[in-house]
Amino acid sequence: xxxxxxxxxxxxxxxxxxxxxxxxxxxxxxxxxxxxxxxxxxxxxxxxxxxxxxxxxxxxxxxxxxxxxxxxxxxxxxxxxxxxxxxxxxxxxxxxxxxxxxxxxxxxxxxxxxxxxxxxxxxxxxxxxxxxxxxxxxxxxxxxxxxxxxxxxxxxxxxxxxxxxxxxxxxxxxxxxxxxxxxxxxxxxxxxxxxxxxxxxxxxxxxxxxxxxxxxxxxxxxxxxxxxxxxxxxxx
Amino acid sequence: xxxxxxxxxxxxxxxxxxxxxxxxxxxxxxxxxxxxxxxxxxxxxxxxxxxxxxxxxxxxxxxxxxxxxxxxxxxxxxxxxxxxxxxxxxxxxxxxxxxxxxxxxxxx
Numbered sequence: 001x002x003x004x005x006x007x008x009x010x011x012x013x014x015x016x017x018x019x020x021x022x023x024x025x026x027x028x029x030x031x032x033x034x035x036x037x038x039x040x041x042x043x044x045x046x047x048x049x050x051x052x053x054x055x056x057x058x059x060x061x062x063x064x065x066x067x068x069x070x071x072x073x074x075x076x077x078x079x080x081x082x083x084x085x086x087x088x089x090x091x092x093x094x095x096x097x098x099x100x101x102x103x104x105x106x107x108x109x110x111x112x113x114x115x116x117x118x119x120x121x122x123x124x125x126x127x128x129x130x131x132x133x134x135x136x137x138x139x140x141x142x143x144x145x146x147x148x149x150x151x152x153x154x155x156x157x158x159x160x161x162x163x164x165x166x167x168x169x170x171x172x173x174x175x176x177x178x179x180x181x182x183x184x185x186x187x188x189x190x191x192x193x194x195x196x197x198x199x200x201x202x203x204x205x206x207x208x209x210x211x212x213x214x215x216x217x218x219x220x221x222x223x224x225x226x227x228x229x230x231x232x233x234x235x236x
Numbered sequence: 237x238x239x240x241x242x243x244x245x246x247x248x249x250x251x252x253x254x255x256x257x258x259x260x261x262x263x264x265x266x267x268x269x270x271x272x273x274x275x276x277x278x279x280x281x282x283x284x285x286x287x288x289x290x291x292x293x294x295x296x297x298x299x300x301x302x303x304x305x306x307x308x309x310x311x312x313x314x315x316x317x318x319x320x321x322x323x324x325x326x327x328x329x330x331x332x333x334x335x336x337x338x339x340x341x342x343x344x
Contacts, residue, residue, distance in 0.1 A: 023300065041292035044299045051303075090310055097306070098299040105292045202307075209314050216321045223328040230335050 015205050018198035025191040038106035044098050046191045050199035051094040057203050058088035066151030075218040081151050083210035085130040092124035116172050126154035
């Protein structure tokens with residue numbers, strides 16, 4: 001069996017340390033924001049925004065993997081495309097769970113159909129569709145190609161989400177965007193910076209582990225095909 | 237404990253506009269706010285801040301808990317899937333090696 005890279009456990013430990021630092025900074029060190037921004041609930045921001053960024057990152061991996069699979073049809077690119085979609089769905093779920101909890105305090109409602117929320121939901125639904133399609137429609141080449149095509153199209157939506165706020169405007173805070181007022185305290189900036197680092201590392205760890213598992217799954221499939229060709233059955 | 241006077245309750249902003257209006261319009265003598273009869277006799281719908289009193293700390297902790305729950309779920313599923321696949325692959329490779337050996341012995 002192939003030995004795993006020694007870099008992976010180091011990366012896992014580094015990610016865990018960064019996540020621990022993020023929660024220490026966000027919960028205990030960064031001051032609470034003004035009541036209009038949600039008061040203490042604004043602390044959700046320190047992992048909500050980095051999670052949205054990590055969703056873009058994983059979406060990009062899904063796009064690259066999907067496009068490369070359509071060109072080369074290899075197990076490796078298929079695994080990268082699938083892992084990208086799964087990790088994008090993971091971070092998308094984090095964004096969609098944490099956002100409404102913050103919104104309840106800042107806006108008074110859990111959900112509103114503004115452009116950014118709607119397009120974010122649409123993106124998560126696209127990645128959900130890719131994951132479900134790959135899980136339940138079989139492992140044939142046609143299904144893989146269809147899922148890869150969906151992965152390419154799903155990524156087209158990401159820039160739309162990013163620019164939707166500027167184009168259409170909405171309730172979303174613009175503190176870290178061009179023209180925004182920024183974060184009013186050095187500890188707030190530090191917590192957000194550590195948040196971005198932690199989510200980047202977490203995305204890399206999750207992508208790496210999913211790719212490894214999916215490649216292992218491909219090896220099991222090949223071994224099963226060889227076993228069936230040799231005349232072995234489940235009993236033997 | 238002494239019950240607060242109706243005028244004090246009507247002036248309390250924490251009780252919301254519904255109760256303020258109700259106590260302000262009611263005749264002075266029969267009003268006994270805070271009694272079990274008043275709390276249970278009727279439910280009056282309220283909107284605005286009085287109806288949305290979820291503490292921010294609870295929402296924040298819920299969000300962080302959900303984040304960790306999603307991570308642990310993902311890691312646990314990965315761990316179980318890896319173990320299952322490694323067991324299956326080891327069994328398949330052993331069976332294939334045995335089959336090849338039997339075939340070689342048969343040829344020889």
